[in-house]
Amino acid sequence: MNRTVPDRLRRLPALFDWRVALLVMGLVVIAVPYVWITLTAFKHRVDAAAVPPVLVSPVTIENFRTIFDGPYLGSLVNTAIITFTTTIATLAIGVPAGYAFARGKFPGKMLLAGWLLFSRMMPPVIFIVPLFLYFQRLGLINTFTGLTLAYMTGLLPFTVWMMAAYFADVPEELEEAARVDGATRMQSFTKVALPLALPGVSTVGLLIAIASLGEYFIPFILAGIDTTPASVGVVNYVGSNTINWGAMAAASLTLIVPVFVLTLVAQKGMIRGLTAGAIKG
Amino acid sequence: MSLPQLGRHLALARRGGQTVLIWSDRHFLKFAAWPSLVIMIAITAIPFALTLALAFTNYDLVRYDDWRFIDFENFRIIGRTRQTTTIILNTVYLVVAAATLEAAFGLALAMLMAAKVRSIGLIRSLYLLPIMTSPIVVAMTWRAMFNNNAGWINYFLGVAHLPQPLWLGNPLLAMPAVIISDMWTGVPFMAILLLAGLLGVPEHIKEAAAIDGAGPLQIFRYIILPWIRPVMFVAVLLKSLDLFRKFEGIAVLTSGGPGFASTTLNLHVYNTGLRYHQLGLAAAWGVVMMGVIGTSALVLYFALGRTR
Numbered sequence: 284m285n286r287t288v289p290d291r292l293r294r295l296p297a298l299f300d301w302r303v304a305l306l307v308m309g310l311v312v313i314a315v316p317y318v319w320i321t322l323t324a325f326k327h328r329v330d331a332a333a334v335p336p337v338l339v340s341p342v343t344i345e346n347f348r349t350i351f352d353g354p355y356l357g358s359l360v361n362t363a364i365i366t367f368t369t370t371i372a373t374l375a376i377g378v379p380a381g382y383a384f385a386r387g388k389f390p391g392k393m394l395l396a397g398w399l400l401f402s403r404m405m406p407p408v409i410f411i412v413p414l415f416l417y418f419q420r421l422g423l424i425n426t427f428t429g430l431t432l433a434y435m436t437g438l439l440p441f442t443v444w445m446m447a448a449y450f451a452d453v454p455e456e457l458e459e460a461a462r463v464d465g466a467t468r469m470q471s472f473t474k475v476a477l478p479l480a481l482p483g484v485s486t487v488g489l490l491i492a493i494a495s496l497g498e499y500f501i502p503f504i505l506a507g508i509d510t511t512p513a514s515v516g517v518v519n520y521v522g523s524n525t526i527n528w529g530a531m532a533a534a535s536l537t538l539i540v541p542v543f544v545l546t547l548v549a550q551k552g553m554i555r556g557l558t559a560g561a562i563k564g
Numbered sequence: 565m566s567l568p569q570l571g572r573h574l575a576l577a578r579r580g581g582q583t584v585l586i587w588s589d590r591h592f593l594k595f596a597a598w599p600s601l602v603i604m605i606a607i608t609a610i611p612f613a614l615t616l617a618l619a620f621t622n623y624d625l626v627r628y629d630d631w632r633f634i635d636f637e638n639f640r641i642i643g644r645t646r647q648t649t650t651i652i653l654n655t656v657y658l659v660v661a662a663a664t665l666e667a668a669f670g671l672a673l674a675m676l677m678a679a680k681v682r683s684i685g686l687i688r689s690l691y692l693l694p695i696m697t698s699p700i701v702v703a704m705t706w707r708a709m710f711n712n713n714a715g716w717i718n719y720f721l722g723v724a725h726l727p728q729p730l731w732l733g734n735p736l737l738a739m740p741a742v743i744i745s746d747m748w749t750g751v752p753f754m755a756i757l758l759l760a761g762l763l764g765v766p767e768h769i770k771e772a773a774a775i776d777g778a779g780p781l782q783i784f785r786y787i788i789l790p791w792i793r794p795v796m797f798v799a800v801l802l803k804s805l806d807l808f809r810k811f812e813g814i815a816v817l818t819s820g821g822p823g824f825a826s827t828t829l830n831l832h833v834y835n836t837g838l839r840y841h842q843l844g845l846a847a848a849w850g851v852v853m854m855g856v857i858g859t860s861a862l863v864l865y866f867a868l869g870r871t872r
Contacts, residue, residue, distance in 0.1 A: 302679040306687050309673060313694055316705045316748065319716060323708070334713040335722070376603060379596035389593040395601050402608045404857060406809035408833045409850045412843055413614035414607065436607050443600055468592035497698025500811050504838060514700050518816070521704055528708055535701040546696045550689030557695070557756055 320539065323532035331529040346533035350520075355534055358516030362496060364427055365512055369434045369495040370488055373442050376435075378484055381446025382472055386455070399440045410436050411504055418505060425507025433501045438491050445490075445556065449483030450476060486556035489549050493542055513538055618847035625841035638848030647824045654739065655828040655856060659807045662743045662750060663800055669747065670754025670799070677755060678762045688759070691752040699749075703816035706745035707732070710817070735825035738818045742826055745813055754799055761795030762788070797869040801861065808857050829853040 322338065323331050324347070330340035350356070383389055384396070414433055415424070423429030457479070458471040466474065477484070499514045506515060517538065520531035546553060619638055623631040642648055677688055694702070709717050710731040718728040731741045765788055773783050809830055814820060820827035820835070827835075833853060837846025 300679065300681050302676045303681055303683075303687070306673075306676050309676075310687065310690055313691065313748070313752070315716070316702070316709060317693075319709060320701075320705055332714055336714050336716060336719050376599045380600035383593040383597035387593050389597055391597065391601055395597060395604070398604055398609065402604065402612075404805055404861065405608075405612065405854065406805075406830055406857070408809065408811075408830055408837075409615055409854065410608055410611040412833075412837045412846055412850070413611035413618065415838070416614070416843070417611070432603075432607055435603060439600060439603060439607075472592070472596070493696050497696075497700065499698070499700040514698055517700065518704070521707070521816070528714075531704055531708075535698075535705065538698050538701055542696045542698070543693060546692050547689060550685070550692060553692060553696075554688060554756060554760075557692075557753075 317539070320532045320535050323528050324536050326529050326532075328527065328529050331532070332526070346527075346529040349527070349530045350534045350537070354511075355513065355516050355519075358511045358513045359537060361427075361506075361510055362512040362514065365430050365434070365502070365510075366492050366495045368427055368431045369438065370492045372431055373435055373438045373491050374484065374488055377439050377442030377487075378446050378477075379472070380443045382450045382476060382480075384443060384447040385450035385453075386458075395443075399444055402436070402440050403444070407437060407500055411501065415504060424505055425510050427510060429505055430502060430510060430512075433505050434495050434498060436501075438494060442487055442491065445487050446480070446483060449480045449487075452483075453479045482552055483556075486549065486552035489545055489553065490556055493545060496538065496542060615847045615850050618844050619851045620848075621844040623844040623847075625843060631844070634844070638845050639852075641845060642848060642852060647827070650824050651827050651829055651832050652852075652856060654824070654826060655808070655830075655853075656860075657739060658742065658746075658810070658826075658828055659804050659860065661739075662746045662807050663804050665743065666747055666750035666754045666803060667796065667800055669751045671758055671796075673751060673755035674758035674762050677759050688756070691755065694749040695753050695756070697749070699812040700816065702745065702749060703812040706741075706748070706813075707817050710741050710745075732818050733822055735822050738822060738826040742810075742814055742817055745817060746807070746810065750803060754803060757799040757802070758792060758795060761792035761799075764795075765791045793868060797864070800868060801864055804860060804864065805857070808853070808860075829856060 325342045325344070326340050327343050327345065330337050333340075380395075384392070411433075414436070418424050418429050418433070421429075423432070453476050458475050461471045461475050462468075497514055498512070499518075502510070502512050502515050506512065513534065517531060517534040520527045520534060620633050620635060621631050622634045622637070673691075677684065677691070709715050712718060712728075712730055712733070715731075717731070721728050729737055731737050769787055770783055773787055778786070808828075810828070811830060811834065814826055814828060814831050815834075818826040820831045829849065830853065833846050833849045836849055837843050
């Protein structure tokens with residue numbers, strides 16, 4: 284009987300599955316803050332703070348003009364710089380360590396393992412006070428180098444941990460075969476293991492980029508006027524006395540849109556990336 | 565230099581090069597791992613040791629050239645502080661309430677997401693978005709949503725003829741507001757992690773149980789729950805660690821107020837050290853915080869993580 288129904292129609296009832304209905308309701312709840320941000324970003328300043336709130340009002344790009352005329356544009360550039368340097372530096376240092384971790388023994392392995400776990404447990408506020416003190420001594424406050432190093436406190440252990448999980452998935456036999464054929468350790472890493480773990484590297488890289496894009500606590504303390512990223516700059520529109528919700532929403536959009544695009548482009552890998560560390564670790 | 569001599573030199577050099585190659589080959593893993601180790605020592609181990617040391621000093625940023633070791637005085641101060649119990653209880657309240665709610669709702673959401681229906685991939689990835697959104701943006705947006713007069717939450721409560729409380733200004737509602745805003749990202753986070761566990765439950769075990777006459781509730785209780793317990797442990801642990809370090813969602817939403825009603829250990833360490841410049845005292849609070857985190861992790865391990 285079913286065979287007579289065209290494929291197109293047969294798939295239709297799936298849309299009305301009760302589980303899908305519930306999931307879509309959940310998505311509506313998830314969407315509310317995003318809808319608020321988007322609507323508010325295009326509102327006139329008066330409408331954005333209206334009591335009672337007006338859900339829909341005349342559209343303006345005044346808020347975007349405000350943020351791009353102000354210091355916010357510079358902070359967006361800073362965010363781009365910090366995100367780039369942090370992602371590259373963390374991957375360059377963390378990926379080989381993850382490999383070493385997944386393969387064989389080396390002196391300091393247990394120490395590194397223990398410390399990775401420990402620093403995953405300790406909150407950044409424990410590190411930030413002394414880091415602030417000795418960065419001040421070394422002149423690293425308000426520098427991109429200092430910020431990149433500080434971002435790595437959380438991101439480097441994460442990267443080593445995740446990459447160890449990905450490299451453990453690469454069959455060791457392939458590397459052994461390469462080594463029998465005369466490849467050095469270095470070559471079996473760069474020519475065999477790394478290409479096979481490349482999806483993992485790009486997922487971890489994306490997660491690092493997204494985390495550095497949104498990082499607030501570290502730059503809030505260690506950044507200065509020349510290095511303030513957008514995540515800190517955006518708060519300037521929410522002062523204690525005057526709040527410019529429209530400008531804040533417009534600025535928030537500039538932080539949300541890149542993350543939306545990255546997440547939806549890389550969703551498959553990301554679900555794996557988020558869970559790999561949790562399930563295997 | 566005569567020709568044979570040059571030849572000998574070249575041979576030596578070649579052998580030297582080879583030795584270097586063999587040597588670097590043998591130690592490759594070390595070279596791969598040590599940069600990470602060195603950086604970790606510089607940016608986490610040394611700061612951590614400094615925190616431990618600072619906890620026993622009266623170091624203050626305002627008069628930084630006049631400090632000395634003061635033994636356990638900082639901890640005595642913490643013991644004497646009136647708000648200490650409140651702050652620790654607030655922290656436990658936030659972590660336990662948020663993690664429990666998120667685990668429960670997250671499990672329900674994960675079970676829905678495990679459905680094999682069309683476009684489930686798209687739905688799953690849309691649920692990723694709150695997890696990826698910058699916490700500071702989330703915090704500011706929820707502050708707007710919870711606003712007394714202009715906020716959407718009270719507006720919709722008014723439309724439904726429900727009471728419109730002063731969310732962020734009420735000592736009893738400040739922490740629930742923080743928890744609600746945390747659930748917006750926390751429930752999807754839990755769901756994505758638990759989904760991976762749920763998808764790992766072998767179909768044939770469920771089928772065998774169903775053939776033996778087990779109902780859906782029994783399958784859930786005796787097959788699914790025990791199967792996903794290790795994943796649940798890791799998910800709750802990761803989420804709890806995130807809750808202990810929650811900063812933006814409290815600092816921007818309530819500033820820890822009203823009074824100390826939503827001040828957690830994390831916020832208090834920050835306030836003491838970086839707002840009031842008492843770095844020594846802040847470090848001591850940090851040590852207390854690590855104690856609380858360590859204890860909680862142990863409790864969680866004995867409750868969920870132990871393998872029978």
